Amino acid sequence: MAYDKFNILTSTAVPLPIENVDTDQIIPARFLKATERKGFGDNLFRDWRYNVDGTPKESFVLNNPIYGGKILVGGKNFGSGSSREHAAWSVYDYGFRCVISSFFADIFKGNCLNVGVLPVQVSEEFVEKIFRAIEADPKTEIEVNLPEQKVILKATGEAESFEINSYKKENMLNGYDDIDYLQAMKTEIADFEIKRPF
Amino acid sequence: MNRTLFDKVWDAHIVRSIEDGPDVLFIDRHLIHEVTSPVAFLGLENRGIGVMYPNRTFATADHNTPTVNQHLPVEDPLSANQLKALEQNSNKYGISHWGLGHEKNGIVHVVGPENGITLPGMTIVCGDSHTSTHGAFGAIAFGIGTSEVEMVLSSQCIMQPKPKKMRITVNGKLGHGVTPKDVALYIISQITTAGGTGHFIEYAGEVFENMTMEGRMTVCNLSIESGARGGMIAPDQTTFDYIKGREQAPKGEKWEELVAYWKTLKTDQEATFDKEYTFDASNIEPMITYGTNPGMGIGISQKIPTVSQAKENEATYKKSLDYMGYNESDPISGKKVDYVFVGSCTNGRIEDFRAFASIVKGKKKAENVTAWIVPGSHIVEAQIKEEGILDILTEAGFALRQPGCSACLAMNDDKIPAGKYAVSTSNRNFEGRQGPGARTMLASPYTAAAAAITGVVTDPREFL
Numbered sequence: 051m052a053y054d055k056f057n058i059l060t061s062t063a064v065p066l067p068i069e070n071v072d073t074d075q076i077i078p079a080r081f082l083k084a085t086e087r088k089g090f091g092d093n094l095f096r097d098w099r100y101n102v103d104g105t106p107k108e109s110f111v112l113n114n115p116i117y118g119g120k121i122l123v124g125g126k127n128f129g130s131g132s133s134r135e136h137a138a139w140s141v142y143d144y145g146f147r148c149v150i151s152s153f154f155a156d157i158f159k160g161n162c163l164n165v166g167v168l169p170v171q172v173s174e175e176f177v178e179k180i181f182r183a184i185e186a187d188p189k190t191e192i193e194v195n196l197p198e199q200k201v202i203l204k205a206t207g208e209a210e211s212f213e214i215n216s217y218k219k220e221n222m223l224n225g226y227d228d229i230d231y232l233q234a235m236k237t238e239i240a241d242f243e244i245k246r247p248f
Numbered sequence: 249m250n251r252t253l254f255d256k257v258w259d260a261h262i263v264r265s266i267e268d269g270p271d272v273l274f275i276d277r278h279l280i281h282e283v284t285s286p287v288a289f290l291g292l293e294n295r296g297i298g299v300m301y302p303n304r305t306f307a308t309a310d311h312n313t314p315t316v317n318q319h320l321p322v323e324d325p326l327s328a329n330q331l332k333a334l335e336q337n338s339n340k341y342g343i344s345h346w347g348l349g350h351e352k353n354g355i356v357h358v359v360g361p362e363n364g365i366t367l368p369g370m371t372i373v374c375g376d377s378h379t380s381t382h383g384a385f386g387a388i389a390f391g392i393g394t395s396e397v398e399m400v401l402s403s404q405c406i407m408q409p410k411p412k413k414m415r416i417t418v419n420g421k422l423g424h425g426v427t428p429k430d431v432a433l434y435i436i437s438q439i440t441t442a443g444g445t446g447h448f449i450e451y452a453g454e455v456f457e458n459m460t461m462e463g464r465m466t467v468c469n470l471s472i473e474s475g476a477r478g479g480m481i482a483p484d485q486t487t488f489d490y491i492k493g494r495e496q497a498p499k500g501e502k503w504e505e506l507v508a509y510w511k512t513l514k515t516d517q518e519a520t521f522d523k524e525y526t527f528d529a530s531n532i533e534p535m536i537t538y539g540t541n542p543g544m545g546i547g548i549s550q551k552i553p554t555v556s557q558a559k560e561n562e563a564t565y566k567k568s569l570d571y572m573g574y575n576e577s578d579p580i581s582g583k584k585v586d587y588v589f590v591g592s593c594t595n596g597r598i599e600d601f602r603a604f605a606s607i608v609k610g611k612k613k614a615e616n617v618t619a620w621i622v623p624g625s626h627i628v629e630a631q632i633k634e635e636g637i638l639d640i641l642t643e644a645g646f647a648l649r650q651p652g653c654s655a656c657l658a659m660n661d662d663k664i665p666a667g668k669y670a671v672s673t674s675n676r677n678f679e680g681r682q683g684p685g686a687r688t689m690l691a692s693p694y695t696a697a698a699a700a701i702t703g704v705v706t707d708p709r710e711f712l
Contacts (some may be wrong), residue, residue, distance in 0.1 A: 069564040070441055070541050074678040079657045083326035085286035085333045087394075097680050102666070103416070125564065127442040130475060130541070131678060133377035134284065135393035146441070156445055156477055157377060162392035191397075216407060217269025222608065227395065232403035233297065234262065237274065239405055240276055242263045243301065247506065248367055 054167025055225040057149055059194045060204065062119035064111055065184045070129035071124055072157060077140045079132075088138055091143030112144075116188045119173050123180050124151040129158025129169075138162045148194050150201065152177045164227060170194060172201055176210040179203065195224060250518040253482050254413050254448050257513065258389045261371045263405055270407040276370040277354045278305045278400045280343070282312055282334040283659070284375025288398035289337040299341040301404045306365055307338045307345040309543035310355045311659045315622050318348055321504045334337035341401075354625020354651045357381040357593035359681040361465065362627050364494030368483035368510040373400055378593045378675060380471040381479035384464035385487055386513050388448070390478040411477050412446050412522040415515075417453040420529035425709040428463035428604065429595060429673065429692035431455060432470035433535035433545040439525060440559055441543040444476025445670065447523060450515060451481050455529050461490040462599040470675060473542040482514040528562040534708055537677045537690040538580050542679070548695065548707045552578045563581045571679055571689050573667075581705050583689075587670035588619040588700040589682070590693055591649075593671035596624025598631045600693040605640045609696035614703030620662055621646050622654040646700070658683045671699040 076123040081093040101109050106113040122141065128151040129137060138161040141149060149167060152174040162169045183190045183203055195218065202209040214222075221227060232239070251259070264272040285307070292298065299305065312327035324329040331348060336343035346353045352363060357378055360366045368386035373379060375397045382389035396406055416435060436443075449471050456464060464481050471479030488507055491497045498506055534548040543559070546552065554576040558565040569576065574583075590596075590604050601623065615620060621641060623629040629651055632638050638648055655662040656674040658681065663668045666685025673696050677688035691699075694708035701711070 053317075067558055067563070068567065072541065072676075072678045074657075074676065078680050078684070079311075079659045082283050082659065083330055086290060087287045097684055101259055102684065125473070125561075127445070130441055131377070131472075131676060132471075133375060133391035135287075135375075135395060138393070138568055153442060153445065155442070157391055157393060160408075161395070164393060164395035191274055215269050217266050217407075228407045229291075229295065229395075229399050229402060231407065232272070232399055232405055236300070236403065239263055239272075239274070239300070239403055244498050245405065246274070246276060247509065248276060248370065 053142070053225055056147065056166065056168050056196050056222045057119060058196065060191055061121050061186055062189055063121035063123050063180065063192050064117045064119060065113055065148070065181050066122060066124045067181050067229065069125040070127045070130055073134050073137035074131070075127055075139040076133055077134065080092060082134060082136050086141055089143070090140035093143045094140040120145060120147045121192055121194065122149045123144045123177065123184070126151060126153040126174060128154050130155040133157045135161045135165065136163045138167055141166050150177065150180065163222065166222070166225070168194065168196060168222060170201055170212045171198055172210045174203070179208060250516040252413055252515040252519045252521065253386060253450055253480060253513055254388065254542055255519070257371070257386070260369070260412060270409045272405050273371060273408055275373050275404055275406055276304065276374045277365060277401050278336070279360055279374035279379070280305060280307045281356050281373065281374070281376065282309050282330040284394050285337065285397055286330060286333040288401055289333070291398040292402055297402050298519040299401045299614070302342040304404060305343045305401065306335055307343050308353060308356050308359055309347045311544065311653045311657065313652040314661055315652045315654045318650045322348070325561045339669045351626055354594045354627065355653055356494060356597060357469065358596055358624030361384065361385065362625060363489055364497030367491065367497070368487060368700070369513055371593055372481050373406060373650070376474050377472045378469050380476070380478035380673065381469040381593055382467050383468040383471065383478045384461060384532045386480055386483035386510065388478065388480065391472065404528040411448045413450070414424055414444060414447040414476065414523040415450045415521045417524070417526045418455040418529055419526065422455060422529045422543060425534055425694055425712045426532050427692040427694060428459055428466040430532055430535045432538065433542065433690060434532045435527065436470065436474045437545040438527065439474050441473060441476045441541045444471065444474035447476050449476045449479040451479055456481050460599060461486060462597045464528065465597065466594055470542070470659065473675060483510045512630065528677050534692060534695050536580055536695060536705060538572065538574055540571055540677055540679050542675065542690060544568065544676060548581055550580065550703070552576055552580060560660060565700065584669055585617060585699045585704055586668040587664050588617055588696050589670055589672040589674060590623070590696050591620065591622030591624065591654050592666050592674035593624065594675040595693050596622060596628065598628050600673060601628070601632050601637050602635070603693040604697045605637045606645065607708060608638045608644040609692060611644055613700055616703045617647050617700050620649060620655050620701050622649045623651045625651050655682050657681060664688070671696050671705065
């Protein structure tokens with residue numbers, strides 16, 4: 051599934067300063083029943099976002115009109131739990147292109163990279179700085195610069211670098227994925243397969 | 249060169265290494281189910297490509313399946329649609345499919361091992377995080393996302409950076425009534441749900457050496473709950489004895505040849521790990537969770553930690569206790585229980601039902617408790633009947649349901665109602681995991697049995 055290329059993203063951000071946000075919260079299992087990849091954004095954070103009767107919970111940040119943008123900033127250990135890629139789809143489908151946290155769960159991070167959401171891991175201190183900046187001014191802009199691997203608080207110029215391996219970076223910059231790569235090496239794979247002991 | 253068990257298996261599967269990038273890793277077995285595969289198949293269609301090795305792929309229906317009246321059409325149209333998509337896709341590409349009603353149908357991580365599909369030294373993936381279960385056999389097994397399911401279907405390979413290595417050693421002897429589930433919940437409570445992130449775990453030491461294969465599966469199953477990609481245990485005689493004779497296990501000369509290879513799959517003496525933990529078995533008592541992630545567990549005789557003792561920050565911790573309706577410093581023992589669930593890929597194997605039955609035998613189910621007893625597969629269901637466990641359950645007032653993921657994840661009809669308390673042998677106590685508003689306490693089959701009898705959280709050692 052191809053996705054939009056990612057280069058430099060400048061946007062306001064939505065703060066979610068909760069630790070261990072698991073993928074069951076990002077999208078509960080009962081919304082995983084589709085056989086096509088569409089509409090998952092409607093159920094992003096379903097049970098935190100809506101009451102049982104379907105009315106929005108005013109206290110939840112996605113329902114607060116003063117916050118918005120293409121960047122979601124989460125607490126540490128973001129995306130733990132179930133491997134469901136639907137979690138990354140729902141983040142993307144809602145309109146986020148980047149999630150910033152001090153720590154990501156592995157599978158969620160991998161899923162994000164495969165579907166066009168850039169997971170940006172920076173220090174706990176820097177994430178705190180971002181939370182404080184958004185708290186002080188919800189219109190505060192953040193630049194996520196993939197070519198330079200930097201996150202910059204536009205108002206103050208404070209910045210921190212983040213890591214991404216060069217292969218994945220190249221994919222994100224060009225909007226292509228691993229399947230394209232693997233299709234090109236099928237003969238090599240077939241030669242390997244023949245030698246497997248089982 | 250000194251290599252770990254993980255190195256040996258990983259390195260044997262590298263088709264190509266990409267500089268400063270992932271390895272292209274060959275996958276021996278790909279397990280699929282109805283939830284995370286349909287979009288992957290759709291992706292193949294859109295790209296106009298097929299399944300490269302259908303004989304290395306196995307499909308079973310489990311997450312969405314009802315656990316009663318499986319002979320009737322599935323009522324929920326969305327669930328029925330996913331189940332149908334799995335069947336159609338499997339038929340189209342020549343993948344063996346154990347759908348609803350098939351004699352070998354059951355939870356993906358139960359049916360793989362019990363039919364000899366899972367073998368030591370393999371790489372195994374599935375679009376389900378509890379694929380880590382298969383590591384009990386000395387395989388590298390981990391959960392993947394749907395894009396990766398598409399990758400494996402189309403090329404039998406996955407692109408992964410090699411994780412770091414961690415060893416968790418538990419020495420000594422487990423106390424009476426302390427099960428593999430308790431060992432796993434103890435480890436997670438010590439290293440937290442993020443403690444294993446970025447790592448693959450090798451479990452070592454006397455406790456795992458003495459553990460049955462089913463116990464090892466329970467421990468490896470829960471590796472993902474500490475954040476690890478997977479966990480594994482070196483194959484030994486216990487492993488070989490378990491596999492031998494199973495339907496799809498190798499036979500004759502091939503068997504001898506493989507056993508000789510499998511015996512080499514252990515960590516070399518001088519090999520090193522990126523991280524090591526050592527625990528003493530005598531510190532582990534029956535465990536139970538009190539909060540909303542699997543790391544929030546305590547010994548059953550202990551009290552819920554105070555905010556200042558908690559590993560989470562104050563807001564996160566308070567949100568958790570508030571959801572559970574608990575207060576800091578409360579004893580967990582004696583807390584009310586409305587539901588008891590025995591089953592799932594964590595504890596849905598025959599040993600789990602033997603353990604449950606050993607406590608409920610000759611007693612009666614508490615009236616306030618609704619109990620869902622759900623075998624992991626039809627094979628387990630048959631064992632329950634053959635061994636007389638069903639009679640024990642029936643006499644004590646319990647009914648047996650049909651195999652499936654059931655109340656583990658609220659995708660089928662088995663949901664814990666909002667506000668109710670469940671003692672569950674499954675793997676996740678996240679908010680809403682077992683149904684919107686459901687409150688889950690994770691525990692062993694023994695602890696579940698004790699709660700089912702008394703109607704409150706009870707130390708199972710009182711009955712053993």
